[in-house]
Structure formats: structure tokens, C-alpha cells
Amino acid sequence: MSTPPKAYLAGNFRHFLDDKNRVTIPSSWRGHFESGTSFLAIPNPGGWVSVLPPVEADKLYEKFAAVPLSDTEAQTDINVFMASTQTFSFDKQGRIALNESLSQHAGLNGPKSEAVLVGGLNKFNVYNAERWDQAQASSTAASQRSVMERFGI
Numbered sequence: 770m771s772t773p774p775k776a777y778l779a780g781n782f783r784h785f786l787d788d789k790n791r792v793t794i795p796s797s798w799r800g801h802f803e804s805g806t807s808f809l810a811i812p813n814p815g816g817w818v819s820v821l822p823p824v825e826a827d828k829l830y831e832k833f834a835a836v837p838l839s840d841t842e843a844q845t846d847i848n849v850f851m852a853s854t855q856t857f858s859f860d861k862q863g864r865i866a867l868n869e870s871l872s873q874h875a876g877l878n879g880p881k882s883e884a885v886l887v888g889g890l891n892k893f894n895v896y897n898a899e900r901w902d903q904a905q906a907s908s909t910a911a912s913q914r915s916v917m918e919r920f921g922i
Contacts, residue, residue, distance in 0.1 A: 774801075775824075775891075776798070776801035776802065776822060776824075776891075777801075777888075777890060778798050778801075778822075778888040778889060778890060778891070778892065778893045779888035779890065780795070780797075780887075780888050781885055781886065781887045781888065781901070782795045782885070782886045783883060783884070783885050783886075783898065784883075784884055784886065785881055785882065785883050785884070786877060786879065786880050786881060786882045786883075786884060787864070787880065788880045789866060789880075790866050790867070790872060790877075790879060790880060791860075791864035791865060791866040792864065792865060792866075792867075792884045792886070792895070793862065793863050793864050794859050794863045794864070794865060794886065794893075795863075795886065796863060798886075798888070798893065799859060799863045801822075802822065802823075804858075804861075805858050806822070806823060806858055806859075807823065807826075807856050807857070807858055808820050808821060808822055808823070808826070808856065808857055808858070808859075808865075809821045809825075809826040809829070809854055809855075809856055810854060810855045810856075810857065810865075810867060810871055810895075811850075811853070811854045812853050812854075812870075812871060812874040812875075813894065816874070816875065816876065816897075816900055817874075817875050817887075817894050817895060817896045817897070817900065817901075818867060818871050818874060818875045818894065818895040819889070819892055819893075819894050820865075820892060820893050820894065820895065821892050822891075822892065824891070825891055825892055833847050833851075853870060853871075853874075854871075855867065855868045855871055867895065875895055875896060875897055875900075876896075876897030876899070876900055877895075877897055882897070882898075883897075883898035884896065884897070884898065885897075885898050885901040887901065
């Protein structure tokens with residue numbers, strides 16, 4: 770069995786939620802995945818939603834599956850974490866709908882809210898437009914250089 774090619778999720782795209790609170794995934798990202806592919810959306814502590822494609826969700830699965838059932842503290846943490854996540858596939862038009870809990874976590878307040886989908890290379894993130902604008906405004910040449918130095922780029 771061959772390994773699927775890596776999806777490189779980059780760039781940022783602004784979309785308004787439609788009347789059913791759906792946002793369209795950029796076609797350049799959708800093209801990396803087959804129809805019906807399941808994604809895992811998780812609340813990021815920074816106030817946005819991180820969306821993991823199958824390869825990344827599988828890594829999380831393996832980590833959680835390795836936790837012994839007898840480790841009740843860790844099992845409770847996993848349960849609470851997973852209760853706040855959502856699985857979904859994009860529809861034929863490439864749209865996704867985050868559940869109410871994740872939408873609120875990201876600061877998306879219903880239809881016509883502006884969402885920014887931000888590539889994270891191996892995942893993508895869904896931001897409220899104001900939060901994304903603040904994140905970009907706080908980025909400086911020094912912080913970009915720091916990222917490059919940290920990762921040896």
C-alpha cells in the first residue's frame with residue numbers, strides 16, 4: 770500500500786459563514802483529499818479551531834489508544850478533550866459546518882461571521898477574522914526570523 774502524498778496546507782482565505790453556519794474550504798486544499806475524507810476539529814487553547822486531516826488525526830489516535838484504561842486521570846482528560854471535538858467531511862461544494870461549541874470557541878457568531886482559514890502546513894486553522902488580524906499585527910520581522918532560526922530554515 771502506498772503512502773498518500775503529503776498535503777501542504779498554506780495561505781489564508783477569508784470567507785463568510787453562510788445561513789447554515791458553513792464555511793467553504795479552499796479548493797486548493799480540498800484537492801489533497803478524497804471525497805468523504807474525515808477531519809477532526811479541535812479547540813485550540815489560543816482561541817481558534819485546529820482542523821486535523823486524517824494523517825494528523827491518526828497520530829492523535831495512536832497516542833490516545835496507548836493510554837492504559839487503568840490511568841483514569843488520563844482517560845478523563847481524553848474524554849473531556851474528545852467531547853469538545855468534532856469529526857466532519859466537507860460537502861460536495863467544499864463546505865464544513867463547525868458545531869456550536871467550536872464556533873463559539875473560535876469567536877464565530879453565526880451566519881455572516883467572517884472566518885479566516887489559515888494553513889498550518891499539516892493542518893489548517895479556523896479563526897475569527899478579528900483574532901487573525903490581531904495575530905498578524907503582532908507578527909514582526911524579528912518574530913518571523915525567530916521562527917526560521919528555531920526550525921533551521
